[in-house]
Amino acid sequence: MAKPILLSVDDDTDVLRAIERDLRSQYGAEYRVIGSDTPEGALDLLKQLKVRNDHVALILADQRMPHMDGIGFLQEGMRIFPDAKRALLTAYADTNAAIEAINQVSIDYFFLKPWDPPTEHLYPQLDDLLDDWQAGYRPAFEGIRVLGTRWSPKCYDLRDFLARNRVPYQWIDVEATANDPETDRLMKALGPEGASLPVVLFPDGTKLLEGLPVDVAQKVGLRTRAQTNFYDLAIVGGGPAGLAAAVYGASEGLHTVMIEREAPGGQAGMSSRIENYLGFPNGLSGGDLARRAVAQAKRFGVEILAPQGADAVRTEGSYRIIKLADGSEISCHALMIATGVQWRRLDAPGIDRLQGAGVYYGGGTTEALSCTGEIVYVVGGANSAGQAAMNFAKYADRVVILVRGESLSSTMSQYLIDQIKETLNIQLWAHASVAEAHGETHLEEISVLCSDTGKLERVPASSMFIFIGALPRTDWLGTLVERDERGFILTGPDLIRDGQRPKGWALDRDPFLLETNVPGIFAVGDVRHGSVKRVASGVGEGSVAVQFIHQYLSKV
Ligand SMILES: Cc1cc2nc3c(=O)[nH]c(=O)nc-3n(C[C@H](O)[C@H](O)[C@H](O)COP(=O)(O)OP(=O)(O)OC[C@H]3O[C@@H](n4cnc5c(N)ncnc54)[C@H](O)[C@@H]3O)c2cc1C
Numbered sequence: 402m403a404k405p406i407l408l409s410v411d412d413d414t415d416v417l418r419a420i421e422r423d424l425r426s427q428y429g430a431e432y433r434v435i436g437s438d439t440p441e442g443a444l445d446l447l448k449q450l451k452v453r454n455d456h457v458a459l460i461l462a463d464q465r466m467p468h469m470d471g472i473g474f475l476q477e478g479m480r481i482f483p484d485a486k487r488a489l490l491t492a493y494a495d496t497n498a499a500i501e502a503i504n505q506v507s508i509d510y511f512f513l514k515p516w517d518p519p520t521e522h523l524y525p526q527l528d529d530l531l532d533d534w535q536a537g538y539r540p541a542f543e544g545i546r547v548l549g550t551r552w553s554p555k556c557y558d559l560r561d562f563l564a565r566n567r568v569p570y571q572w573i574d575v576e577a578t579a580n581d582p583e584t585d586r587l588m589k590a591l592g593p594e595g596a597s598l599p600v601v602l603f604p605d606g607t608k609l610l611e612g613l614p615v616d617v618a619q620k621v622g623l624r625t626r627a628q629t630n631f632y633d634l635a636i637v638g639g640g641p642a643g644l645a646a647a648v649y650g651a652s653e654g655l656h657t658v659m660i661e662r663e664a665p666g667g668q669a670g671m672s673s674r675i676e677n678y679l680g681f682p683n684g685l686s687g688g689d690l691a692r693r694a695v696a697q698a699k700r701f702g703v704e705i706l707a708p709q710g711a712d713a714v715r716t717e718g719s720y721r722i723i724k725l726a727d728g729s730e731i732s733c734h735a736l737m738i739a740t741g742v743q744w745r746r747l748d749a750p751g752i753d754r755l756q757g758a759g760v761y762y763g764g765g766t767t768e769a770l771s772c773t774g775e776i777v778y779v780v781g782g783a784n785s786a787g788q789a790a791m792n793f794a795k796y797a798d799r800v801v802i803l804v805r806g807e808s809l810s811s812t813m814s815q816y817l818i819d820q821i822k823e824t825l826n827i828q829l830w831a832h833a834s835v836a837e838a839h840g841e842t843h844l845e846e847i848s849v850l851c852s853d854t855g856k857l858e859r860v861p862a863s864s865m866f867i868f869i870g871a872l873p874r875t876d877w878l879g880t881l882v883e884r885d886e887r888g889f890i891l892t893g894p895d896l897i898r899d900g901q902r903p904k905g906w907a908l909d910r911d912p913f914l915l916e917t918n919v920p921g922i923f924a925v926g927d928v929r930h931g932s933v934k935r936v937a938s939g940v941g942e943g944s945v946a947v948q949f950i951h952q953y954l955s956k957v
Contacts, residue, residue: 554757640667759844
């Protein structure tokens with residue numbers, strides 16, 4: 402934990418050195434002693450300390466300094482650190498000014514120069530002041546702080562990224578807390594830089610303006626570049642299927658890399674409670690499952706690159722070469738595609754413009770707390786929508802589920818329907834579809850078309866979460882890997898048509914169960930044609946595929 406600071410300011414460097422030496426010898430174990438030989442320099446220092454979230458316990462200033470006297474400086478300093486104890490160093494001739502300062506401008510004490518011996522003329526008084534300061538001292542949060550506003554899509558993306566990668570951070574909504582004196586002091590210390598939101602403040606005192614996930618990832622040590630350029634097994638996609646393949650592959654001796662565009666965990670990472678995964682009778686959150694799986698994969702030596710996307714793939718003989726989003730390439734003998742699906746877009750006016758500013762796709766776990774006391778709209782009738790509704794109901798005043806059909810019975814699991822029925826602040830709005838989203842800078846209202854009455858209803862709304870099905874992310878595979886008409890990847894028996902192996906297939910065996918039309922390229926989980934869209938089946942496919950990879954590698 403960073404030590405609180407004792408700051409002294411004196412334009413006479415000999416005196417400055419002497420006071421620093423005396424402070425350090427008595428208080429160095431508990432406090433950090435720093436000094437400045439100009440009041441202007443000291444004020445800059447105080448602003449930097451404020452931005453770093455440091456605590457200043459004492460500011461000790463010489464009264465006679467050019468440009469700004471000690472009293473003037475202490476008054477400025479207390480605007481930045483109002484709780485710091487303030488003391489003057491004065492010559493005998495200045496004692497009247499010092500006494501007036503105590504009475505008029507809340508200075509705690511004055512010391513006469515010289516203060517020898519300090520055991521009599523300095524430490525006893527400072528002990529009192531510092532004891533007093535310690536009584537109200539609460540150590541500050543020491544991690545990353547993100548300053549932003551709730552309705553900014555950039556801020557939302559960054560918070561979502563940090564949450565999904567399980568990077569602890571403190572969120573400071575500079576609009577919501579604009580009247581909070583501490584936010585005001587922090588924004589003043591940042592000056593014009595405070596306008597470049599999101600501002601990310603790191604514990605080492607550095608900061609990122611308009612912070613992007615990829616820049617923050619590098620700063621917090623998330624690996625985005627591969628350590629070598631060849632692997633036995635490369636896995637694209639870090640959802641349950643990719644993570645399972647990584648754990649099984651690496652534990653069975655394959656040199657394995659996993660490439661994940663956003664955050665390990667995939668869709669499952671967005672789930673607030675998975676209740677049907679074997680071995681967890683009380684359910685577990687997707688975030689928890691992802692955290693455990695990542696730890697397990699790392700323990701077996703899997704290299705995880707995130708955030709990093711795969712943008713293209715090609716083959717050169719027995720090598721499968723992946724082009725990454727940053728332009729670099731890695732090659733492997735076996736490639737596993739586990740890229741899952743992404744949310745289908747809702748096609749209605751206003752939706753795209755307000756995405757990230759009240760309109761969200763997916764779980765929005767980051768947003769759940771911000772919805773406290775509000776009305777939340779959830780669009781869609783599948784399990785993912787039901788889980789999200791249950792999660793928001795813990796915070797929101799009311800949750801309204803909008804579904805096109807008559808009820809949830811044909812789209813949602815019974816256990817969730819039962820939970821929803823028992824949750825008094827969840828309401829179902831059937832025969833309803835979103836026709837338009839309204840709002841200038843953030844969502845304010847939605848228009849809902851009621852198919853049973855034919856009427857268009859416009860209702861106030863500040864948050865809407867959309868779960869209307871999902872499509873695979875396979876464009877990046879170009880024409881190399883065969884897909885069905887919706888983009889899902891064909892594997893194994895699905896590739897055999899009229900008893901014929903796929904075009905260009907040169908091996909004297911059929912494609913393995915989870916192998917694509919390119920030998921050595923496998924597909925698992927939601928991205929695969931005909932897959933069961935569940936965590937357990939993704940995990941099952943990811944682990945089973947490793948057996949086929951061993952068979953494939955034995956003949957490469
Ligand atoms: C909110 C919600 C709740 C759910 N609840 C349950 C539940 O309770 N029980 C259950 O069994 N199932 C549940 N599901 C379904 C389950 O989460 C999915 O079936 C499962 O996550 C599929 O796993 P996957 O690994 O195939 O793909 P995904 O989980 O979709 O992971 C794919 C990953 O690939 C990454 N990716 C995509 N393209 C690229 C690229 N080009 N380069 C690099 N990375 C890329 C993505 O960022 C993503 O992280 C839920 C889904 C959602 C959304």
